[in-house]
Amino acid sequence: MDPIQSLPGTEDILPTCQWLGSDIKVAPVHTWQRVEEVARELFRRATYREIRTPCFEQTLLFERGIGTATDVVSKEMYSFRDRSDRGCTLRPEGTAGAVRAYVQHSLYAQGGVQRLWYSGPMFRYERPQKGRQRQFHQIGVEVLGSADPRADVEVIALATDLLQGLGLKNLTFYLNSVGDLHDRQRYRDALVAYLTPYQADLDPDSQHRLVHNPLRILDSKDQKTQAIVAAAPSILDYLADQSHWHFDQVQQQLAGLGIEFIVNPRLVRGLDYYSHTAFEIQSTDLGSQATVCGGGRYDGLVEALGGPATPAVGWAIGLERLTLVLEKLNPNQPASPEVYLVSRGEKAExxxxxxAQQLRQAGLAIDLDLSGSAFGKQFKRADRSGAPVCLVLGEEEAAQALVQIKWLGSGQQTTLSQADLLQNPAQLRQLAQG
RNA sequence: GCGGGUGUAGCCAAGAGGUUAAGGCAGUGGAUUGUGGUUCCACCAUUCGAGGGUUCGAUUCCCUUCACUCGCCCCA
Incomplete structure (x- = not known):
């Protein structure tokens, strides 16, 4: 019988690395846990609170929130009808659901600014490749209720602190402003006017986008298109005073915090709801899917989803990509047990x-050998477990309520009384060190 | 949706139209039935992703199919 495989584009996160040839395909679970721990601590310090929203929502939410013209909505959604014939969709990103919850529960009525974070699986029906899956994981933040450029800078600082706190190198931070709706409309017209004479020279995708989504032509990877786009007007010349001021403030304050960035006027982001600040953090340690973190301001989204006009800014980090980079940079070992417990014979076992139970309750990590095999085999496993010491319990020790402790590094061994050990289990930790 | 690559054990792999399908890691058992890390021995693919074809003979050649993978589009 053929074993059942996981669906394409979904991956198991295992206690050990998943390898793809000599490359790491999926980082081991302890690497994910490390990211989560560092993130939680940063969120705590910055007073962000976690929000957990459903993994699936009404399809309409994403159509309204992300925009029907976007690729994410038009061709990448995992949509289905439930038994009551409701249109449902597995969430392709986290912001729409968080904002829906914000509106549904009137969190704006609490006044002031809401700082939220979330983490969990997201779903997009795309062809899987390196750093891109159908079920993937994001960790993200949203600040709702502030139009202040400091909010933009705060969330950006959170992202750079997280990535740097994990020890990532080779990161590039790209910053842009896409202005407000009016700025973008004027720029769009100017861009179309510039590109139309070159229409025939553009790559086929971009020719199509000239009609539907001209801004996307800016980050085409086609060389010829790139050459044409190089001389195109810049969106930064089309920002109204207010937009311009906002962007200036963000840049100054980022500089004030010592955060390095590159202004990239051709950076456009795929989701409709972005306004003003848009940014991406890329890693050179990934394949062609290099963006580790993407985010920006979305002042129109809350209103578009039926709430009061509320400015907002946020980002999301792709955990597959992040853990991949992390693992490539410094593969770290999972924790070994503190003690390996070897026993032989019915009574001793x-x-x-x-x-083991007593010591575990006292807080020690005990690996109890369950094999029932010869002492020799058990010691072999003890050695491989990485534990610094093992405890040995044979019939003789059991009869006298003793236990032997053996240092696996030196091979030295002495006898302890079980009563004494249980009286003060913490001494094991000291013994293990010495 | 479109293009490229790859399928030999749990993992990494060699092989080539002829029948015992190398080797390494891991695993299991033993030398060593109460003491590991070294060493030695044994075991570990009726079968080369699946189906069909050519052939006296196919894992090798041909076709089909499936799976995986990288890239494009797009995104985290």
């Missing part, structure tokens, strides 16, 4: 189980 029962005694060992009891000891």
């Amino acid at each position: 029962a005694n060992a189980l009891y000891l």
Whole structure:
């Protein structure tokens, strides 16, 4: 019988690395846990609170929130009808759901600014490749209720602190402003006017986009298109005074915090709801899917989803890409047990189980050998477990309520009384060090 | 949706139209039935992703199919 495989574009995160040839395909789970720990601590310090929203929503939410013209909505959604014939969609990103919850529960009525974070699986029906899956994971933040450029800078600082706190190198931070709706409309017209004479020279995709989504032509990877776009007007010349001021403030304040950035006027982001600040953090340690973090301001979204006009800014980090980079940079070992417990014989085995239970309750990480095989084999496993010491319980020790402690590094061994050990289990940790 | 690559054990792999399908890692058992890290021995693919074809003979050649993978589009 053929074993059942996971669906394409979905991956298991295992206790050990998943390899793809000599490349790491999926980082081991302890690497994910490290990211989550560092992130939680940063969020705590900056007073962001977690929000957990459903993994699926009404399809309409994403159509309204992200925009029907975007690729994410028009061709990448995991949509289905439930038994009551409701249109449902597995969330392709986290912002729409968070904003929906914000509106549904009138979080704006609490006044002031809401700082939120979330983490979880997202779904897009795309062809999987390196750093891109159908089920992937994001961790993200949203600040709702502030139009202040400091809010933009605060969230950006959070992202750079997180990535740097994890020890990432080779990152490039690209910053842009896409202005407000009016700025963008004027720029769009100017861009179309500039590109139309070159229409025939553009790559086929871009010719199509000239009609539907001209801004996207700016970051085409086609060389010829790139050459044409190089001389195109810049959106930064089309920002109204207010937009311009906002962008200036963001840049000055970023500089004030010592955060390095590159202004890239050709950076456009795929989702409709962005306004003003848009940014991306890329890593050179990935394949062609290099963006680790993407975000920006979305002042119109809350209103578009039926709430009061509320400015907002946020980002999302792709955890597959982040953990991949992290693992490539410094592969780290999972924690070894503190003690490996070896036993042989019926009485001794029962005694060992009891000891393990007691020591675990005292907070020690005990690996209890369950194999029942010869001592020799058990010591072999003890050695491989990476534990600094092992406890040995044979029939003789069990009969006298003793236990032997053996240092796996030196091979030295002495006898302890079980009663004494259980009286003060923490001494094991000291013994293990010495 | 479009293009390229790859399928030999849990993992990494060699092989080539002829029948015992190398080797390494991991695993299991033993030398060593109460003491590991070294060493030695044994075991570990009735079968080369699946189906069909050519052939006396196919894992190798041809076709089909499936799976995986990288890239384009787009995004985290």
